[in-house]
Amino acid sequence: MNLSDFFQMSGYAPYVWSCYGLTLVVLVGMDWTARRRLREELLRAKRRAAVGQGES
Amino acid sequence: MSSESPRSSEPRAGFEPPTGSGEARANTRWLWFFKLASPPHAYRLAGLLRPWFLWPAVALMLIAAYGGLVIAPSDYQQKDAFRIIYVHAPVASMSLMVYVVMAVAAGIGIIWRIKLAHAVAAASAPIGAWFTVLTLASGSIYGKPMWGTWWEWDPRLTSELIQLFLYLGYMALRASFDDIQRADRASALLAVVGVVNVPIVKYSVVWWNSLHQGPSISKLAAPSIDSSMLWPLLIMMLAFMLYFVAVLCNRVRSEILRRERNTSWLNESFVKS
Numbered sequence: 581m582n583l584s585d586f587f588q589m590s591g592y593a594p595y596v597w598s599c600y601g602l603t604l605v606v607l608v609g610m611d612w613t614a615r616r617r618l619r620e621e622l623l624r625a626k627r628r629a630a631v632g633q634g635e636s
Numbered sequence: 637m638s639s640e641s642p643r644s645s646e647p648r649a650g651f652e653p654p655t656g657s658g659e660a661r662a663n664t665r666w667l668w669f670f671k672l673a674s675p676p677h678a679y680r681l682a683g684l685l686r687p688w689f690l691w692p693a694v695a696l697m698l699i700a701a702y703g704g705l706v707i708a709p710s711d712y713q714q715k716d717a718f719r720i721i722y723v724h725a726p727v728a729s730m731s732l733m734v735y736v737v738m739a740v741a742a743g744i745g746i747i748w749r750i751k752l753a754h755a756v757a758a759a760s761a762p763i764g765a766w767f768t769v770l771t772l773a774s775g776s777i778y779g780k781p782m783w784g785t786w787w788e789w790d791p792r793l794t795s796e797l798i799q800l801f802l803y804l805g806y807m808a809l810r811a812s813f814d815d816i817q818r819a820d821r822a823s824a825l826l827a828v829v830g831v832v833n834v835p836i837v838k839y840s841v842v843w844w845n846s847l848h849q850g851p852s853i854s855k856l857a858a859p860s861i862d863s864s865m866l867w868p869l870l871i872m873m874l875a876f877m878l879y880f881v882a883v884l885c886n887r888v889r890s891e892i893l894r895r896e897r898n899t900s901w902l903n904e905s906f907v908k909s
Contacts (some may be wrong), residue, residue, distance in 0.1 A: 586706070591717035595781050596719050599774045600701070603723040606770050607879065610763060611690075614886040621893040628897060630907035 664888040673752045679892045682885040690882035693905035696875035703868030711865075718840045720778045724869055725852065726876045727770040731799055732834050734764030734880060738806075739831040742824035752888075754820040755895060757827060758810060759887035764879060773798055783847055792848040799837055802830040816895060 591595045704722035711718035737762040745753035775793065776786045787793065806823050806905070813819035841848050852861050861869075896902045 587901050589719065590710060592715060592781055593718040595777050599720045599723050600705075602773055603727065603770055604779075606766055610766055611879075611883055611886075614883050614890070617890045618886050618893075620834055621890045624892050625902055626906045627896065629903040631905050 664756075673750050675752065675892050675896050675899070676905075678752050678755075682889050682892075684886055685771065686882050686885035689878045689885065691867075693875045693878035695884055696871050696878065700868045700872035700875055705869065706866045708868055709862075714782060717778070717781050718865075719862070720774060721852065722872050724774040724778055725869060726872045727767050727774060728796070729873060730876050730880060731764060731768040731771045731796070731904055732837060733877070734760050735802070736800065736831065736836055738764060739827045742827035745820060746824045751820075751895065752892075754893035755823065755885070755888055757824060758820070759884055759891050761803055761807050761810075763883055763887070765800065765807065766802040768796065768803060772800065788847050790847045791844040792837065792846050795833060795837040795840050798833055802826075802833060807883070 587593060602607075638655070700722065704719055710716050710717070738757045741757040741760065743751045744750055745757060772793075779788070780786050806826055809826055810819045810823045812821065840846060841850050850860075853866070893902070
């Protein structure tokens with residue numbers, strides 16, 4: 581099987597590649613969002629801890 | 637009170653000696669489950685476990701994609717369009733499996749009042765919702781060349797759409813409460829009741845005469861597809877399960893931080909570091 585056959589997917593290229601592309605985008609996006617959320621929560625918790633320490 | 641006098645002589649600049657030592661540990665030594673479910677422990681454990689799920693998931697996805705796109709032969713009826721199944725079937729099974737995880741966690745949260753269980757349920761919902769969106773989208777793209785239509789009000793498709801509304805309803809219900817504990821209880825009831833839709837989606841192709849094709853893999857029957865087409869599908873499913881746990885680890889950690897914002901263990905851990 582040569583490379584252009586592989587990309588053409590026997591004529592179904594738009595369907596096959598859009599499915600794989602969409603899934604990849606959502607998977608990367610989900611992980612990225614979860615990382616960002618955790619980073620934000622950590623920052624908020626650190627700030628709160630710093631304020632709490634200053635008060636006591 | 638007097639029995640604690642040795643400790644109270646220590647300087648107390650917003651700093652308590654770490655709990656879990658002495659008599660507290662002796663009492664909980666055999667209650668490993670409660671220790672595991674305690675927020676500080678779960679927070680640390682989720683952080684430790686995450687890479688062990690994420691990187692195997694990535695590796696297995698690459699292997700399965702290569703198997704599905706390159707090694708597996710073309711289907712005699714669907715030609716190369718059948719290769720969509722390697723993303724469509726795994727995300728579809730995840731859209732149901734994540735819901736079961738969410739409903740079980742919510743149920744445990746109600747019955748045993750374990751906060752961590754509610755955190756797991758809340759963290760699962762957006763992941764499951766995205767898997768359901770992917771299922772509907774990839775199914776639609778699969779349906780166009782195979783059935784000649786993007787959408788049909790067919791039992792399988794309709795029940796999967798209801799699955800999406802269950803996730804969105806769960807998330808909307810949570811968001812409507814300011815109080816986390818009330819949000820936990822109300823949304824957990826919805827999650828547990830909504831689980832009836834899972835078998836409806838799963839068996840819709842068997843119970844009703846559906847446009848959707850029947851299952852490719854069944855526990856009771858021999859698989860209806862060739863092993864060269866089957867193994868990438870199974871590997872891809874495993875990869876998606878691992879990926880789910882990896883993302884869940886991060887989301888549960890965020891949930892714990894949000895819920896434990898006023899507790900001493902959290903603030904201490906940052907004062908120390």
